[in-house]
Amino acid sequence: MEYLDGRSLKELIVSRGPAPIPIAIDYARQILTAVRFAHRNGIVHRDIKPHNVLVDAEGRLKVTDFGIARAGASQMTEAGSIIGTAQYLSPEQAKGAPVDQTSDLYSVGVVLYELLTGVVPFSGDTPVEIAMKHLSAVPEPPSSKRAEIPRDLDLIVLRALAKDQSERYQSAEEMDADLVRVQHGGAVSPATEEAATAIISRPPPPPMQPTAITQARQPVPYAPPPAYYDYDEPRRRAFWPWLLALLFVAAAVVGGYFLYNEIQNQISGAKSVRVERYVGLREILADQKIRQLGLIPNVVRQPNPDIPETYVFRQSPVPGAKTNKGAEVTLYVSTGKPQVTVPSVEGLSSTDALSRLADAKLKWKITQVTSDQKSGTVIAQTPSAGASVDQGTVIKLKVSKGPQPVAVPNVVGSTFATASSQLQGLGFAVARKDVASDQPKDTVVDQSPSSGTSATPGSTITLSVSKGPKTSAVPDVTSQDQTSAQQQLKASGFGVRIVTQPVTDQSQDGIVLSQDPAGGTQAAPGTVVTIVVGKLTPAPPP
Template identity: 55%
Template sequence: MARNDLTGTLFAERYRLERKLGSGGMADVWLAEDQELGRRVAVKILHERYASDEQFVERFRREATHAAGLSHPNIVSVFDRGVADGSYYIVMEYIEGRTLKELVVTRGPCPVPVAISYTRQILAALRYAHKNGIIHRDIKPHNVLVDREGRVKVADFGIARAGTSEMTEAGSIVGTAQYLSPEQARGAPVDESSDLYSTGIVLYELLTGTVPFTGETPVEIAMKHLSATPEPPSVRRSEIPRDLDLVVLRALAKEPADRYRSAGELDRDLELVARGEAVGSETETAATMVLAGAGAMDATAATRVAAPLPPATGGTYTGDERYRAYEAPVARRRSPWPWVLVALAAIALGVGGWFLYGNVQDQINDNKPLVVQQYTGILEVRAVDLIAGDGFESNVRRVPNGDQPAGIVFDQSPVEGTALARDGIVTILVSTGKKNVTVPDVVGSQVTDAVATLTRVGLVAKSVGVPSDKPAGTVTAQDPSARTSLVEGATVRINYSTGPKQVAVPPVVGLDYSAALQQLQAAGFAVARTDVESDQPAGVVVSQVPAGSSTATKGSKVTLSVSNGPQTTPVPDVTGLTTADARTTLTDAGFKVTVTNQETDDQTFDGIVISQDPPGNTQQDPNTVITLSVGVYVPTTSTPAATTTTP
């Protein structure tokens, strides 16, 4: 079934889809009824074409994971998530209302108090998300919903990241061009201040109906975020108070260090503006710097006098009547004269006690504890100014720190949020960078001991094995050398011996000894000779240890077995001897004997060796078998002469 035809279907076996609420580039959002809990919910379903795209699926999962972990009145709740019908979905709280973008488009700029109220609710959501380590990274009016009671809900954590992060969305800029922070536009790491910049853009649009930077392409808009100077909102809408101009401009500072440090700090200034009070000098200075930064406008534009802002709480706001549907019901007008008389009477009674009250109130304010803000992550000089501006004394301690650049505050006491008496002392720890350490001398020690020594002083050892005549494992060299001063965490190379160099042993079996000796010595080996009996010619190498083509330490000994040549013995001539004497003679000479009989008609040869094989007086190998032919007398028999008969 096509996704456009899902009306009335039971999705994921639980959610009855009623109607499509909206459609984006990544997903469709449907109004549905949860069949198990009987409540209306919004079901966000990833488009089918992205179900197999790992990047989109990961973003979708990330939205569910981050939003599900945040439970706050100003954040859209996530109830369920999963996979159904081949795609991913998220089940969210259904907000009956409109996005801020829809309100601005259909109704124009907000009344100033309403804009402040909406923005402060966005900041409440961001303050909670930031406290939990989540940076939204895509704050824009399209992602902010307003219900019929005027309650704001922040949605769409699809490109949120846990903690400070790099721009890793497939190498592209993530976020919407009109609301990008400068660091997002240039692909730099983002942090909490990036969300505050985007919130400043939203506040600007709520107040004026337009964003500060526009262009024909996203790249053109991004470049304006990096370099263009924003107009103060009051240039586009004259009734905007001067102090609200200052708040917006500080939020739009190009450098994160010049903006508000936290959502709570920005909210505090908006609260002052809502009460009709002036913001601090720090905000005024930052706003003036924003306007003066690019020289595009007169810096005094931010200091024009404007009418004070009426309180943001209670009563019906003045301004555009089209926003009244999202406020409290409008009371019917009554005659003002009874209230005028009451007011005059109250003034008459109050004048006498005013100065007494004022003196008492001043004393209370002077002794009222102040809240310590966050001073870490910024330069020392800026932290000292902030501490003084917040009513405290600063105590600076400078200590080495391997994780922070020199001059950056990395810790404070008391911590942010602590109540401290006016003029109380706030101690800040300022990094002097990594400390310097002296390189120890490790040459001659064992490599394991050398690594341990370098590690103890805060250096990193890089061990490299090299052949050497030193015992294996002995450190033979180091770089840098001993007593050199290095920054903690630097790398020191140490060379350690792997023993003498191993080289290939030439194969010399079968060569003449002199040729074999020459080859082995040329390869760097010593040679030992052992002469052995062999059937090989004299002087030929018949074996070697180590074997040819194996490896051995250069300079070690190779033993060669060299043939003495074949060994022979003269065979005694035993012909004419008796069998017994012949056997004894041959056996004593080292030969073996075998006897064969040979018939003879000469009785003198009976029992006498008639012949031998091999013959006597020849050279033969020892243990050669000598065959003796011994005579055996056989008498002859007389035969009568044949007679011939002639017929």
């Protein structure tokens, strides 16, 4: 078990008051980093509060006490039970409903509210009273308690404290992205602007009636933070005229002091100091060390794929160099991995999609799935198009491998019309190829692919169709003798069937009287021609 040295964030807020705005944002982002790690591993903390956040001497935060954390999709052990600390409960926890990762983000919003103002958004004499406020009361914007808080920071807190889970931030990454924008002087996302504005514009709920045991609670007065937070909040300007004289005297004293120092420097030369090594330190700690030497920090923030956010990765002058007091030391501070916008690749071929992702300096993972879409087409992507992600993030793609294969039926021996109708009914395309065959015309004599194999709907089945047997004219063998007729028909490729017919005329004996098919008729080779041959039969006596 790791020993964590430091004080709880709650102790610091109670003893030091509200944090300077830059430090409040930095602390909230560190808490979100821990929450993001837990959520990615399927864990919902359920009890995010400053009591469970330790702060070490270098300003690093550790989120502790996962004692009531549960798997993100699990239900509570007892229906309707309330788990968590009243002042930091999400509305769904307050009414004993199932929780998810947005419940933790609500609690982070409460902690950020307290960091900025020194008080929690909802308080009361009993846990039940506080829980009811989480369910129905609209929180006052933090700027109502501390005027210098920018509007965009108000919007972030109010969206995190939305009663409806669908209106809150849906991930720690999304909330952190808004904090980064405000940290760098930008505006929050349109989604946050819309959600928070809707919360502000809603009419307040009816005021709660005081009971015999409920006493009016006075708001905690704002107190500027002491030096623990590394720098003081701007003090309120005095407006009393009688202080003007005192200010003039103070200005004269300060001016005299600097004039004296300037004279001394010109006489003895400016004192020099040796620059320390600040690379690898957090910005806050490096800033302190530079000021302790009488130097002025100049911070340049740049993305760096290898260095965590807020850490110094380069400095000028280099460590060990000598410089005069009052000189600048430039610190290059990492803003984390460069952010890129995920391009839209749905509907593109996998080749085009991968080219776009590579241009955006993103990685990818492909899963092939059965789909009615054309094979090789991207049908889904995660994260979705337009999302802001770290450079090098893996984009998951689902690529169609075409429809589910279907068994090809046997249509050999069927007519082309019957076979074509059957195959098209299964979703196949049909191609016809006419071939010579002794099978009847339009009979399917072969198919490709063959029956029993599988093919995807939309693929083409080629059918070989008989053009019908070749025909030739049947010779006319009437009036020929039987032997000559047989020889001629067989020589022409036809079969012969002989039928005799009695005749009394001597000249018709052994002569072909008729034939079927008749001479000149077109018939296929091998067709049997029936010839009727006369056979002399004596006439009956008179």
